[in-house]
Amino acid sequence: MQRKDFNVAIVGGGMCGLACAIGLTRGGINVQVFEAASKFDEIGAGVGLGPNALRALEGLDLLDVVLQKANEKRPNQRLFCFVTVGGNHEKIYDYYESTSGEDTDGLGIYRPAFLEALMPLLDPTITQFNKRAVSVEKLESGRHLLHFPDNSTYEADLIIGADGIKSTTRSAVIGKGASPLGFSNTHAYRGLVPIETLKAAGVKTDVKRPHNWVGMGQHIITFPIRDDTILNIVAFNRPVPNTISEELPHPWVESVDQKELLDAYKGCGSEVCAILQHMKNPSRWSIHTLYPPLDSYVKDRVVLIGDAAHGMLPHLGAGVGQGFEDVYTLCRLLSHPGTNKSTLDAAIAVYNELRPPRANMVLQRSIDMGNIYDNYGPGGYTVQGMRERLRGMWEPVWNHDLEAQVTTAIGELERKNVAEKN
Numbered sequence: 001m002q003r004k005d006f007n008v009a010i011v012g013g014g015m016c017g018l019a020c021a022i023g024l025t026r027g028g029i030n031v032q033v034f035e036a037a038s039k040f041d042e043i044g045a046g047v048g049l050g051p052n053a054l055r056a057l058e059g060l061d062l063l064d065v066v067l068q069k070a071n072e073k074r075p076n077q078r079l080f081c082f083v084t085v086g087g088n089h090e091k092i093y094d095y096y097e098s099t100s101g102e103d104t105d106g107l108g109i110y111r112p113a114f115l116e117a118l119m120p121l122l123d124p125t126i127t128q129f130n131k132r133a134v135s136v137e138k139l140e141s142g143r144h145l146l147h148f149p150d151n152s153t154y155e156a157d158l159i160i161g162a163d164g165i166k167s168t169t170r171s172a173v174i175g176k177g178a179s180p181l182g183f184s185n186t187h188a189y190r191g192l193v194p195i196e197t198l199k200a201a202g203v204k205t206d207v208k209r210p211h212n213w214v215g216m217g218q219h220i221i222t223f224p225i226r227d228d229t230i231l232n233i234v235a236f237n238r239p240v241p242n243t244i245s246e247e248l249p250h251p252w253v254e255s256v257d258q259k260e261l262l263d264a265y266k267g268c269g270s271e272v273c274a275i276l277q278h279m280k281n282p283s284r285w286s287i288h289t290l291y292p293p294l295d296s297y298v299k300d301r302v303v304l305i306g307d308a309a310h311g312m313l314p315h316l317g318a319g320v321g322q323g324f325e326d327v328y329t330l331c332r333l334l335s336h337p338g339t340n341k342s343t344l345d346a347a348i349a350v351y352n353e354l355r356p357p358r359a360n361m362v363l364q365r366s367i368d369m370g371n372i373y374d375n376y377g378p379g380g381y382t383v384q385g386m387r388e389r390l391r392g393m394w395e396p397v398w399n400h401d402l403e404a405q406v407t408t409a410i411g412e413l414e415r416k417n418v419a420e421k422n
């Protein structure tokens, strides 16, 4: 394969940065990854991947290794069953019964297992740890310089900001001082519990099926990971409904006493109480989103991907899937034989045409979805009202033919490049 005549610096080695580094390296591109932490690391929690996320991973030729680490031979249906958080956990809606025909297969995976699956595919010499980028400077040559706290720098033709929702590189795209983050007035308590433990404690619900336990001002997502042996639990609590307020100044993730969690869900139904009793050491996350969404993910030769571009609320389980769609799109465009130093701007302009409209649609939907989940009960939606709002919420996220979209865009780019040469 012909090596490209441009180099790329990726800031951030999370799920998106790592996938991007592998994809670009395979495309013959000289890549360096700068990660703030001392190693690739993910919190010990699960992540749900929808059909579109899996197609993007397949397009990147990463799906098989991920399935191996997830202990799954193939993806499976991950359609949620919605039940009430209180009372006898009456069934409100079953997504399984409402969808037909389309691809609905997904995957629940332990986050560290995802990184473990990808790490062997990455050349270790291209990653530098303990390297927190503090700023990006545009040079007269059009190239960019990354600055680090130890006064070291790195110069690249293209900077990819994969540095998460609190991104530093984003200010090179939207300008310094702009603060696009909002607090959703929601706390999420996260934990993992062996499914056998819950069975022994008398939990009768088939928790191997993903569940969403909904109520007024709160909902709990549960789904199995690690070959259906562990239950991933995310319990959302939102005392102030439907608002997004200013970013919180204190740390977003804190360890809390289990009592805080149990108090927040006091009076819930017996199954929920039994599950939460086994979440011994919950962490509490203050859930933020980028709001309003960014019009553009690109400025000059700085490109944002993943949460740096569109950090959204977790209510659709779609954040990292949108990041993988970014990575697939960017890898196809940058690896294309027609992309070189002189055509780089045209390639990233295509990325910026394709990605913001779609990822921002999903971001807005993630906000809408949270408002639906947290409004079941007296003064809020009825069962019928919930059903009407939930119907079809995931389909636009899942049923998107990314490969066809990118192939069409590349075809247009090729024609434009030929026309410009003649």
Ligand SMILES: Cc1cc2nc3c(=O)[nH]c(=O)nc-3n(C[C@H](O)[C@H](O)[C@H](O)COP(=O)(O)OP(=O)(O)OC[C@H]3O[C@@H](n4cnc5c(N)ncnc54)[C@H](O)[C@@H]3O)c2cc1C
Residues within 6 Å of the ligand: 011, 012, 013, 014, 015, 016, 017, 034, 035, 036, 037, 041, 046, 047, 048, 049, 131, 132, 133, 134, 162, 163, 164, 165, 166, 167, 168, 169, 188, 190, 234, 285, 287, 305, 306, 307, 308, 314, 316, 317, 318, 319, 320, 321, 322, 323
């Ligand atoms: C409670 C909760 C549940 C969720 N559940 C789901 C789900 O089920 N499905 C789903 O698709 N999504 C889910 N998400 C969203 C998902 O976690 C994110 O979309 C995803 O982790 C984003 O990946 P990323 O690689 O873009 O960013 P990150 O995972 O945030 O990675 C960023 C990396 O950049 C590094 N970094 C940061 N700043 C710098 C810097 N200045 N210099 C160098 N390195 C830097 C960080 O150390 C980190 O390694 C959930 C989110 C939350 C909060």
